[in-house]
Amino acid sequence: MRLGFLGPQGTFTHAALLASRHAEGAQAVPFATERETILAAESGAVDAALVPIENALEGGVNATLDTLALDAPQARIVGEELLAISHALIARPGVAEAAIEVVVSHPQALGQCRRFLADVLPGRRAVAATATAEAVRTVAAATEPWAAIGPAAAAALHGCVVLREGIEDEHGNVTRFIWVAGPGPPEAPFAAGAGGAWKTSLVFHGAGDTTPGWLVGCLGAFASRGINLVRIESRPLKRGLGHYQFLVDFEGRAQDPDVAGAIAALAAHCEQVRVLGSYPAAA
Numbered sequence: 001m002r003l004g005f006l007g008p009q010g011t012f013t014h015a016a017l018l019a020s021r022h023a024e025g026a027q028a029v030p031f032a033t034e035r036e037t038i039l040a041a042e043s044g045a046v047d048a049a050l051v052p053i054e055n056a057l058e059g060g061v062n063a064t065l066d067t068l069a070l071d072a073p074q075a076r077i078v079g080e081e082l083l084a085i086s087h088a089l090i091a092r093p094g095v096a097e098a099a100i101e102v103v104v105s106h107p108q109a110l111g112q113c114r115r116f117l118a119d120v121l122p123g124r125r126a127v128a129a130t131a132t133a134e135a136v137r138t139v140a141a142a143t144e145p146w147a148a149i150g151p152a153a154a155a156a157l158h159g160c161v162v163l164r165e166g167i168e169d170e171h172g173n174v175t176r177f178i179w180v181a182g183p184g185p186p187e188a189p190f191a192a193g194a195g196g197a198w199k200t201s202l203v204f205h206g207a208g209d210t211t212p213g214w215l216v217g218c219l220g221a222f223a224s225r226g227i228n229l230v231r232i233e234s235r236p237l238k239r240g241l242g243h244y245q246f247l248v249d250f251e252g253r254a255q256d257p258d259v260a261g262a263i264a265a266l267a268a269h270c271e272q273v274r275v276l277g278s279y280p281a282a283a
């Protein structure tokens, strides 16, 4: 099995892949952005691919949400992983913390360390990278005193050193990742052997989204059937201000009668409902 991930080697996504029960015997294939990773899974270039979708401190990963909802209509969510996230400040050997001029990282990582950056490195320019390990690679190649934020383990990959560890703004930092696959049998390739609880993700937008109570009516389809919503996120529909799509996660499986009933009731309220997938919930 070929499994894509947000690369390069050494990202948190790579670590989440290696820790997954799906990694055994698989070939891990890096992609440069969340979008490229999802599109590779959708096209079948890889059997499935892992991308970050939300973080306990910084919230949703917009590139993942928007690519899934708007640009990868055939993509399905087939699994999820959780990984504890601790960030390190990484620089070339010999670069002192006080000399750092620029801090490079994935915007999610910069956001998770916002307080640290304001308190310890105020005024430093923040530069966005496609991933934390890419930021370490950039810093290793720079001639200026730049630092990266990312996994401590990524430092050694590029001959860098860790200046500080545990710089995230709160303890207990966790990122949730999703496995994405292209069209195929429901829940494949990861359904086999899955026990325990299931989750379903879907995205909807309305017809009627300017009517008072429209969203309450949509969510009522779940509440009236006792289905527990565990996440809701709105993202722009990209049709002008005031128009959103809603990504929801809830407990249960699309084939459960109550869930199927809720989805049908929701569809009656909406211009479009797309089930992104049902998958075993991460513990």
Ligand SMILES: O=C(O)C(=O)C[C@]1(C(=O)O)C=C[C@@H](O)C=C1
Pocket: 006, 010, 011, 012, 013, 014, 052, 053, 054, 055, 061, 085, 106, 108, 109, 130, 131, 132, 133, 150, 175
């Ligand atoms: O840059 C990486 O190392 C990633 O895997 C991406 C990512 C993310 O986008 O959320 C993954 C986990 C952390 O939350 C920070 C960055």
